[in-house]
Amino acid sequence: xxxxxxxxxxxxxxxxxxxxxxxxxxxxxxxxxxxxxxxxxxxxxxxxxxxxxxx
Numbered sequence: 001x002x003x004x005x006x007x008x009x010x011x012x013x014x015x016x017x018x019x020x021x022x023x024x025x026x027x028x029x030x031x032x033x034x035x036x037x038x039x040x041x042x043x044x045x046x047x048x049x050x051x052x053x054x055x
Contacts, residue, residue, distance in 0.1 A: 001009075027034055 023034075024031065
């Protein structure tokens with residue numbers, strides 16, 4: 001990984017530290033539903049990228 005990728009990863013982790021606790025507190029009863037939806041969206045995007053190549 002080059003320096004730009006490390007900086008992007010660091011920024012993503014910093015944002016996750018700020019967002020995740022609030023999201024978990026706010027959606028106590030719907031955590032599994034939301035996680036399943038996000039996972040399905042990520043899998044769909046990966047499948048689209050693999051099927052149709054770099055855009």
